[in-house]
Amino acid sequence: MATSVNGSAVSAIVGRAQALFDDLSFTTARQWKAASPDRKVVGYMPIYVPRELVHAAGMLPLGIVGGGDQLEVIHGDAYYQSYICRIPRSTIELGVSGRLDFVDGMLFPSICDVIRNLSGMWKMMFPKVYVRYFDVPQNYKDEIGGSYYVRELEELLHDLAGLRGKPITEDELRHSIAVYNENRRLVRQLYTFRAQRPWQTPAAEVYLMMRAGLVLPVEEHSVLLRDYLTAAADEERPRRDNCRVVLTGVFCEQPPLNLIKSLELAGCYVVDDDLLLVTRWLTADVPVEGNPLENLARAFLHHSESTAAKYEPDLAEKGQHLVRAVRRTDAEGVIFACPSFCDPALLDRPMLQHILKDADIPYIAFKYAENSGQMQPIREQAGTFADSIKLWSGT
Amino acid sequence: MTVIVTPKGAPAKPVAKDDSMLKQKAMMAAHYDRLSNAPETGDKVASTFVPGNLNELIMCFDLLNNLPEVNAIQSGLRRQSGAYVLEAEKIGHSEDVCTYVKSDIGMMAKGNIGPNGRRLPDPDVLLLSYTGCFTFMKWFELLREQYKCETIMMHTPYMGDGKITKNMIDYMVKQLKQEVIPTLERISGVKFDIDRLREYLKKSSKAEDDLVRVLQGAKSKPSPIDAYFGGIYYIGPIFGAFRGTDDAIEYYRFLRAEVEERIAEGKGPVTPDGDMGKEKYRLVVEGPPNYTNFRQFWKMFYDEGAVIVASSYTKVGGVYDYGFRHDPDKPLETLAEYCLGVYTNRSLPMRIDMLANYIDEYQADGLLINSIKSCNSFSAGQLLIMREVEKRTGKPAAFIESDLVDPRYFSAANIKNRLESYFQMIEQKRAGVTAAA
Numbered sequence: 077m078a079t080s081v082n083g084s085a086v087s088a089i090v091g092r093a094q095a096l097f098d099d100l101s102f103t104t105a106r107q108w109k110a111a112s113p114d115r116k117v118v119g120y121m122p123i124y125v126p127r128e129l130v131h132a133a134g135m136l137p138l139g140i141v142g143g144g145d146q147l148e149v150i151h152g153d154a155y156y157q158s159y160i161c162r163i164p165r166s167t168i169e170l171g172v173s174g175r176l177d178f179v180d181g182m183l184f185p186s187i188c189d190v191i192r193n194l195s196g197m198w199k200m201m202f203p204k205v206y207v208r209y210f211d212v213p214q215n216y217k218d219e220i221g222g223s224y225y226v227r228e229l230e231e232l233l234h235d236l237a238g239l240r241g242k243p244i245t246e247d248e249l250r251h252s253i254a255v256y257n258e259n260r261r262l263v264r265q266l267y268t269f270r271a272q273r274p275w276q277t278p279a280a281e282v283y284l285m286m287r288a289g290l291v292l293p294v295e296e297h298s299v300l301l302r303d304y305l306t307a308a309a310d311e312e313r314p315r316r317d318n319c320r321v322v323l324t325g326v327f328c329e330q331p332p333l334n335l336i337k338s339l340e341l342a343g344c345y346v347v348d349d350d351l352l353l354v355t356r357w358l359t360a361d362v363p364v365e366g367n368p369l370e371n372l373a374r375a376f377l378h379h380s381e382s383t384a385a386k387y388e389p390d391l392a393e394k395g396q397h398l399v400r401a402v403r404r405t406d407a408e409g410v411i412f413a414c415p416s417f418c419d420p421a422l423l424d425r426p427m428l429q430h431i432l433k434d435a436d437i438p439y440i441a442f443k444y445a446e447n448s449g450q451m452q453p454i455r456e457q458a459g460t461f462a463d464s465i466k467l468w469s470g471t
Numbered sequence: 472m473t474v475i476v477t478p479k480g481a482p483a484k485p486v487a488k489d490d491s492m493l494k495q496k497a498m499m500a501a502h503y504d505r506l507s508n509a510p511e512t513g514d515k516v517a518s519t520f521v522p523g524n525l526n527e528l529i530m531c532f533d534l535l536n537n538l539p540e541v542n543a544i545q546s547g548l549r550r551q552s553g554a555y556v557l558e559a560e561k562i563g564h565s566e567d568v569c570t571y572v573k574s575d576i577g578m579m580a581k582g583n584i585g586p587n588g589r590r591l592p593d594p595d596v597l598l599l600s601y602t603g604c605f606t607f608m609k610w611f612e613l614l615r616e617q618y619k620c621e622t623i624m625m626h627t628p629y630m631g632d633g634k635i636t637k638n639m640i641d642y643m644v645k646q647l648k649q650e651v652i653p654t655l656e657r658i659s660g661v662k663f664d665i666d667r668l669r670e671y672l673k674k675s676s677k678a679e680d681d682l683v684r685v686l687q688g689a690k691s692k693p694s695p696i697d698a699y700f701g702g703i704y705y706i707g708p709i710f711g712a713f714r715g716t717d718d719a720i721e722y723y724r725f726l727r728a729e730v731e732e733r734i735a736e737g738k739g740p741v742t743p744d745g746d747m748g749k750e751k752y753r754l755v756v757e758g759p760p761n762y763t764n765f766r767q768f769w770k771m772f773y774d775e776g777a778v779i780v781a782s783s784y785t786k787v788g789g790v791y792d793y794g795f796r797h798d799p800d801k802p803l804e805t806l807a808e809y810c811l812g813v814y815t816n817r818s819l820p821m822r823i824d825m826l827a828n829y830i831d832e833y834q835a836d837g838l839l840i841n842s843i844k845s846c847n848s849f850s851a852g853q854l855l856i857m858r859e860v861e862k863r864t865g866k867p868a869a870f871i872e873s874d875l876v877d878p879r880y881f882s883a884a885n886i887k888n889r890l891e892s893y894f895q896m897i898e899q900k901r902a903g904v905t906a907a908a
Contacts, residue, residue: 155854157872159567159844164851186629189605193852195631196819200855209631209818214601214608214624215646224628224642231638387601387608387624391615414565419847422565423572423609427616429563443567 085307086281089300093284096291097333100147100170105138105291106178116239118181118206121167121191122328123385124357125183125210126229126372131252131294132244133236138179139290139354142166145332145447155197161417162445163329164194171202181206181239183232187328187385188419206239208232214387216377225373233369249368257361259294262301264356269305271347271405275315277308279323279346280337286352316343319465320407323349324398325425327383329415329446338451339411343462347405350383357381384420395431402437408465411458412441438465486766487745491726492704498722500587502712506535507589515659518594518614521788523602523627523810527671527715527797528651532659536712537594539610543574545586547762547876555581556877569606570845570877572613579617593618596658598651602627603787603815604848623654627810633821635811643807669799671715676796681723682709683791688730689780690833693750695733697740699760699779700769710788715797742773751776752897755829757783757822757856758841758849761873764881768873771887775894779839781829783822786814790825819852826856827863836897837861838868839890844880867900869893 096104109115116135120127130137143149143166151172152165170176182205184195195209211228213221237243266285270277285304289297318340327350339346360379363371382388382397402410410432414421425441432439440461442454488496509516517534519525521541529536546552555577556570562580564573578584585591599611599622608624615622625646628639652663685705689698696702705726713719733739739747743766754772756779761768772779789795790812798805810816817825826838838860842850854870861868871889874880 155852157842157844157850157854160847160851184631189848190851192605192629192631193819193847196822197852197855199818199820200823200859209629211628211631213642214626215642215650217649220642220645220649221626223645224638227638227641231636384609385605387599387626388612389622389624391619391622394612394616417567417847419568419605419609422568423606423613425565426563427612430616443565 084311086304086311089304089307090281090284093288093300097284097287098146100143101175102138102178102291105136108136108293109178114240116180117178118183118236119176119179120183120354121185121187121194122352122354123185123187123383124212124354124380125185126232126376127294127354128249128252128256128362128368128372129229129233129236129244131255132248133240135180135236135240136293139352140167140170140176140182141290141330141352142446143169144330145334145449149447159417160190161329161415162447163415164190166446167194168197168201171198179205181208181236183208183210185210186212190419191328206235208235212376216389218374218377222370222373222377225376226369229369229372246368250364253362253368253371254364255294255298257364259289259298259301260356260358261361262298262305263289266301266305267348267356269308274318274320274345274347275313276311278337279340279349280333281308283333283336283351286355289355290352316345317466318343318345319409319462320345320347320405321461322347322398322401322405322407322410323351323413324410324428325412325414325418325421326351327353327385328418328420331413331444332446332448334451335413335444335448335454338455339458342455342458343466344411344458347407348401350381353381353383384424395428398428399431399435399437402435408438408469409461410437410439411461412439414441414443416443416445438469486743487741489729489741491722491729492741494722494725495704495707498708498713498718499711503585503587504589506537506591507585507587509535509592515595516592517596517598517655518611519598520600520602520604520607521710522604522813522815523600523625524710524714524788525598525600525625525651525806525810526712527668527675528647528655528806529598530671530715531663531667532655532661534596534655534659537591538711539575539614540571541711542578542585542591543571543876544762546574546578548765549586550763550878551578552763552876553878568845569610570875572606572610574876575610576613594620596620596655597622598625598655599623600625600627600810602810603629603813606848621654621658623651625651625810627816630811630817630821633818635808639811640804640807643810644803647803647806665802668802672797672799672802672805674717674720675715676798678709678714678719678723679789679791679796681720681727682706684727685723685730686781686785686792688734691734692834693737693739694753694778694780695730695738695740697742697747697769697773697779698785699756699782700765700772701740702779702782702785703760706785706788740773740778742769744770744773747773747776747778749776750778752894753778753780753833753835754837754839755779755781755826755833755835756839756841757826757853759784759787759843759846759875760841761881762876763878764883767883768881768886771890775890777890777894780833780835783814783826786825788813790814790817815848819856823856823859823863826860830860830864830866835866836900837866837893838864839893840868840870842870842872844872844874845877846875867893867896869896
């Protein structure tokens with residue numbers, strides 16, 4: 077395992093992930109593609125796409141989650157009114173500035189109307205790129221939603237096969253499912269480890285590890301995760317008297333890295349979150365035997381994360397995922413951080429807050445944009461929240 | 472305490488209405504009375520949405536159709552929505568989200584008083600027809616939390632690739648057969664009769680024929696109708712609780728005769744101030760209107776001689792002008808096809824095609840976009856739509872901004888200024904064309 081200049085294995089790994097995070101030209105993905113003339117890259121936006129299909133086609137799935145706070149949006153603002161969230165405009169900026177000129181396809185998942193409409197805009201603006209709006213069922217019965225979803229997967233598979241010029245075999249799919257199963261196991265392991273020892277795995281580091289998974293080939297990402305887990309366990313770090321929180325609402329437009337750091341500086345250990353859900357959307361291993369597409373469909377229907385973009389058919393179950401996350405991680409409160417103008421997060425928030433209130437779980441809420449610069453108000457709010465939990469939670 | 476001061480609308484002068492508008496008003500009022508009387512009559516109520524409104528199916532179970540969007544519109548028109556929106560924000564709803572939702576939630580919090588001044592009944596079922604708008608899903612989850620009533624999800628896939636696939640139809644038909652119909656049977660206690668559905672669909676189709684003739688009447692010069700402001704009256708019955716009824720057939724037959732008469736007489740549209748003066752500008756409009764200052768907004772157009780000859784908003788409850796009609800021979804498939812085809816479920820390139828075609832077909836002078844602050848389904852991508860339509864048609868386009876039912880986002884002076892500049896732009900364009908000729 078490599079070590080950094082200051083001798084810390086963790087620093088070296090985090091340094092690499094930070095460099096990937098900072099690179100708005102996606103150099104690693106470009107290099108991966110340049111290594112062989114038949115390689116292709118398929119971008120995808122939040123919240124979930126079955127990356128196994130892209131991988132099985134021999135392509136690199138590339139997560140696109142906007143431009144963050146380091147990208148100057150010059151052209152993107154000309155495409156959106158002030159009351160639309162930030163992620164589509166910075167994504168457009170990435171596109172028109174040529175930063176995505178090596179991307180052969182783009183998948184726009186069913187998450188909200190803004191990303192949905194962006195799929196049509198991408199078709200118009202980048203006519204040479206394969207573009208697909210990737211719809212998923214809101215009905216979770218195998219014979220209804222499952223059957224629809226299998227056909228959608230077949231269509232996507234057919235398109236990807238067309239893009240690479242030869243069919244994708246079931247064995248290729250099975251191999252990709254196994255590779256992603258392993259990756260998800262490592263992600264879950266890291267999340268479990270953080271919930272147990274958050275002082276050893278700061279939220280910003282965990283986030284950088286997940287972000288690396290959006291740009292690296294999955295096999296490389298699994299190695300990175302394994303190395304980080306080992307290094308983080310080995311390196312003793314001071315344990316602070318922080319409270320433990322679950323961070324939610326951050327599943328699409330990304331908060332600035334400084335925001336995540338600020339929460340911990342303000343006295344909150346993040347012990348669970350809904351950042352970059354694609355890395356752990358499927359909550360159990362997908363069977364490798366049998367029909368791969370049917371297996372992926374069943375996993376989506378019965379073993380996937382709950383989030384605002386999914387319909388919850390059972391009123392009694394609504395929001396319980398959040399209560400369970402709090403109980404599972406022994407969290408003391410919830411922070412709702414929602415991007416401004418984000419319909420899914422903001423419309424869901426009052427319902428989730430009612431559920432937390434009933435469960436006697438404290439929470440706070442604020443909004444952000446991916447380019448929010450001022451962290452002081454957030455730090456003050458989170459700090460007050462942490463103090464109130466420490467001072468009053470026993471009363 | 473925050474006090475919302477809404478600007479006064481047009482002076483208290485009698486509002487001119489043609490006979491069809493009076494008829495429509497009476498139909499809507501009767502429906503609201505039916506809803507308010509439900510606790511006494513024992514009628515059960517299904518709440519649902521305008522896009523993907525399955526009215527024929529709802530009627531098969533003797534359920535009354537209640538449309539929260541229309542209730543929000545009525546609150547907007549009656550200048551009550553501002554207080555409702557504030558009420559919803561007070562109880563934790565974000566200032567950033569759909570104001571239809573907040574108006575509805577605020578109205579509930581304040582007693583659920585409908586436009587007839589009487590309490591609207593609690594729904595027995597929420598038919599979540601998830602068609603073309605993400606907010607619908609959250610809206611009915613929010614209502615379910617309040618009413619604790621049964622909720623049926625009917626998911627309409629989005630036409631991202633501009634086509635309806637067999638998989639989409641199969642998925643929707645399965646949902647109808649295995650989820651929607653059995654649940655409605657159980658809630659209503661009425662057994663589903665497919666022949667009854669066929670009868671309603673046959674009636675829908677007749678009314679749809681006449682609606683298309685009415686809207687296409689705007690191809691005449693001068694246009695006998697305003698297909699946006701007036702169009703909202705015309706779509707009321709068919710987008711609401713009347714599609715599939717004899718009342719709708721009669722209304723659209725009557726309306727069509729009225730419009731044909733106006734064409735024969737060379738008349739323009741009827742506005743709240745009477746017959747419109749000389750038609751100077753013919754526009755296509757994209758996006759919903761503002762309802763809190765509806766008449767003031769409309770007046771900005773007809774005062775300048777501007778008439779809307781086609782609009783996308785009048786297609787949110789169904790696109791009929793490309794030939795789709797409800798088909799009694801394939802009753803469930805036709806309901807699926809209807810939901811899939813509504814305007815907001817169409818991809819952005821399809822929307823651009825439609826608007827550019829309207830400009831050509833209706834010989835319009837240009838495209839005006841009224842961008843709604845709290846409606847991402849419509850608004851996200853409209854600036855690209857504007858540029859593309861302008862590029863394809865060579866006609867000028869303009870962009871104004873307001874909101875559905877939140878009076879805080881209606882700036883009359885700003886909109887008027889932009890409209891005046893736009894009309895000047897059209898004049899300059901015409902002068903350029905004439906000079907070039």
